[in-house]
Amino acid sequence: MSGNQDLLQRSLRSVWHPCTQMKHHERYPLVPIARGEGAWLFDSEGKGYLDAVSSWWVNLFGHNQPVIKEAIKAQLDQLEHVMLAGFTHEPVVALSEQLSALTGLGHAFYGSDGASATEIALKMSFHYWRNIGQPEKTKFISLQNSYHGETLGALSVTDVAIFKDTYAPLILQSAQMPSPDSRLAEAGESAEAYALRCAEALEAYVAEHHATLAAFIIEPLVQGAAGMAMYHPVYLQRAREVCSRYQVHLIADEIAVGFGRTGTLFACEQAGEKVSEIADFICLSKGITGGYLPLSVVLTTDDVYQAFYHDQTVKGFLHSHSYTGNPLACSAALATLQLFAASDVLGQNRETAQTLLSAVEHYDFAMQHVRQRGMITAFEVVTQNPQFARDCYAAALKHGLLLRPIGNTVYWMPPYCLTQSDQQHLVEATRAAVMESM
Numbered sequence: 001m002s003g004n005q006d007l008l009q010r011s012l013r014s015v016w017h018p019c020t021q022m023k024h025h026e027r028y029p030l031v032p033i034a035r036g037e038g039a040w041l042f043d044s045e046g047k048g049y050l051d052a053v054s055s056w057w058v059n060l061f062g063h064n065q066p067v068i069k070e071a072i073k074a075q076l077d078q079l080e081h082v083m084l085a086g087f088t089h090e091p092v093v094a095l096s097e098q099l100s101a102l103t104g105l106g107h108a109f110y111g112s113d114g115a116s117a118t119e120i121a122l123k124m125s126f127h128y129w130r131n132i133g134q135p136e137k138t139k140f141i142s143l144q145n146s147y148h149g150e151t152l153g154a155l156s157v158t159d160v161a162i163f164k165d166t167y168a169p170l171i172l173q174s175a176q177m178p179s180p181d182s183r184l185a186e187a188g189e190s191a192e193a194y195a196l197r198c199a200e201a202l203e204a205y206v207a208e209h210h211a212t213l214a215a216f217i218i219e220p221l222v223q224g225a226a227g228m229a230m231y232h233p234v235y236l237q238r239a240r241e242v243c244s245r246y247q248v249h250l251i252a253d254e255i256a257v258g259f260g261r262t263g264t265l266f267a268c269e270q271a272g273e274k275v276s277e278i279a280d281f282i283c284l285s286k287g288i289t290g291g292y293l294p295l296s297v298v299l300t301t302d303d304v305y306q307a308f309y310h311d312q313t314v315k316g317f318l319h320s321h322s323y324t325g326n327p328l329a330c331s332a333a334l335a336t337l338q339l340f341a342a343s344d345v346l347g348q349n350r351e352t353a354q355t356l357l358s359a360v361e362h363y364d365f366a367m368q369h370v371r372q373r374g375m376i377t378a379f380e381v382v383t384q385n386p387q388f389a390r391d392c393y394a395a396a397l398k399h400g401l402l403l404r405p406i407g408n409t410v411y412w413m414p415p416y417c418l419t420q421s422d423q424q425h426l427v428e429a430t431r432a433a434v435m436e437s438m
């Protein structure tokens, strides 16, 4: 038995894989990965797969990235971990200072993954209104087709049926506002006009319900799990105005879109000069450590922070996670920010994105809604194959490509280190995989 085969058998016996009907692995084999380099993953026999989805949107600068790797190694010689209640350390302070300067939101609360950041933001907003004497503001709203994570609290503002419906009896009620997804515009209606129309619907709802609303949580510019639904930034500006007018918090979930994915460091910067002009809270995770270690953070305003600052213990935010502010993860995040500072990453990404977009526009199979926002490129394949996503995923693997279509939506969210030959492979292998699975 080859090394690969042995690993597959052991994995199926002992590991319960995420987001997977395990029985499907009777027909679709697991992919055993031994190492990574740049945009590529390799199995133990040396077969390579170009990572077109940055391993679920986390791996920002490629695998085996020397700067991040060295930063973690250096931190490892100093301090691997210390609890953050009652203690502090240089990496968490430096990271908080830098994120605060970049976003304009000055208080950083840490978690270990995206869903816990969502939970933290929701609880903080709810608790804020209680602390300032408006305890009736207890409800949350989100967008149709939104995704904010899958723990019970996060799931209550997520709107993806396949993740949510089974657990409906367990979760909080929340209302979903019309999505400004520009694919939903009427014929002849611009993305901007449609976004404005959705903002009016938001305002009508908030005007009626604001007395009981704590916060509106939103994925800025791109709703990732919905199938890379993209919308016009004017929606964010209007949402901010509505939230300010009616005293409702705006939570920007930039877990997927933060750190340059949409072409600016944070997506909110396409609607306001700084994140703080748009959001009361920002949730960050995924790319924050370049895909090296689990870390999330919620940044918020002085106003929110001050509402918890009190002699009474219970007015404080007593939430905690064991690995809060882990020094190794913070050092990986600092190295990630250093990579942005060291070269014109966003400018180089603009060139890569342009090349990728024109390649998609030259594809000769039936497709719709070709769209791009920064380093996220997507389109829908027109096909009658009900298993398109799974077949295309399997076909792509044969061609040395990790691609995970969502329904009929094929998307690329690659690491920022694609070489020209990587780009060519991405374009050609995607074309072959789509043609074989239509």
Ligand SMILES: *Cc1c(COP(=O)(O)O)cnc(C)c1O
Pocket: 113, 114, 115, 116, 118, 147, 148, 149, 150, 219, 224, 225, 253, 254, 255, 256, 257, 285, 286
């Ligand atoms: C991935 C994601 C989350 C959840 O993050 P996890 O680390 O998977 O819990 C939340 N919101 C958005 C927008 C995401 O893409």
